Amino acid sequence: MWINGVKQTELSARDRAVQFGDGCFTTAAVVNGQVVMLAAHLQRLKDGCERLLMRIPDLQQLAKEMQQAAHGQAQAVLKVILTPGAGGRGYSRTGCTMPTRILSLSPWPHHYAALQQQGVVLNTSPVRLARNPLLAGVKHLNRLEQVLIRHHLDQTGGDEALVLDTNGTVVECCAANLFWRKGNTLYTPRLEQAGVDGIMRRYLLAEMAASGQTCQLIDSHREEVLNADEVVICNALMPVLPVRQIDDVSFTARSLYQQLRASCPTMEVS
Template sequence: MFLVNGISATTVSAQDRGLTLGDGLFTTLYLKNHQPTLWPYHVARLREGCARLKLPLPDVDRLYEQCCQLAAGYDEACGKIIITRGAGGRGYSPQGCDTPTIIVSAHPYPIHYHDWQFSGIKLEVAEQRLGCQPMLAGLKTLNRLEQVLLKNELDERSIPEAIVLDWQDHVVEAVTANLFWRKGEQIFTPDLKLAGVCGVMRAFVIQQLHSWQYEVTSVSTGLPALLDADEVWITNALMGVVPVTGIQDVKYQDHRFVQRLQNALAALA
């Protein structure tokens, strides 16, 4: 089900800059108990993204109401909020584009994530690399062609997920998730100043660990540091916190922090 500018519809203008230029952003939500979870984190993401792309921030209370409206038809679902700059002319200039397009939708939940949460997932390393673009790093813009090509690689290799590096051989993220690892009592996550997406579940995990007196260090590092970890996990808004059981030939059997984070998330939901 889709709401386009608050009206039930499945189409937008052929001149919409989200279509013609990828000019916009989105956030993906876990809809549970007929409402979006981690809502304050999504609002913070939308606020930052709109500010950096110089888009007007929609009425977040109205967005929340629309998410609840669509969630009413599901026990759990995948929600999505898309904000584009709206319809415009042929060129790049955003001048005159004063009316953004707001699309809110709900979709069936990918139930395999429940299996991942319980049993974990083994990762490979993607062959394709992410480009570095500090102007857009951290944002979830509508231009997701890198992820489309990476997901196609997963399909062709018949693997569920993979670690993605940038062109400097730094670990950035998984194809559809953020990444954390623990060595002893130290916890790390990739620095996303040049590439990658700052996910809402990533923000939740960092804040939760901070409340337990654990600091998360953002680092630019290669694959060897990850392979030397004692515990690894991936996160996104839909999958929550998923333990990584192995990367290539390296296995991880200690998932104590994952279990604590999963319990904290369940209590919040």
């Protein structure tokens, strides 16, 4: 782990990440010593800082630190956290003069390879996401809802969760975004009220648009997803996985999965 460019594991208890969950983060794939989609991850961090009214760190310096962390790694996961730093009184950031940069590496999730073959089982989570347009889309550090979603999911044996908001609208999974197909029409949830606008979601939407394919961003209920011909999930590490079951409903089609997988960056070690 590196904190502000120094290899260490100690963070001030006064840092606003500790005090208030004040900050944002991104999780990137490292393959063959390179950060996959580095520019997109830097843009996400910049966007997160702007949305949270945080000072943006030197992105060239951050990119260099990310590349240094990735160097020599065949496959790994790189997490980057940005916070306003330590200081301030109460909720005020006054006195926070130096943003904190935290980089950490963790092992590659090899179970994704098996899930590509067998498909993912989603269980509808009893935990609903609060609707909050001010923070919707941002990967901020306040992830208690996801912690509770994962806790419930761990009791079920499912691979991932189908997550709704407090209005019953389908939003995402615990740690992934969601696409589905009905006939030739593609859908993904709008994220204007809740959820995380993931790196891979952005990438796939851009790839579809570039190829002239339309994906409708909609507010839908669980029943519409269960009525789909095919469902896939994605994040920056998977990068896309087919869904074979949601609760007691099964899916067998994989044409959308094959299409999206072919357009994704490779995660294979050379």
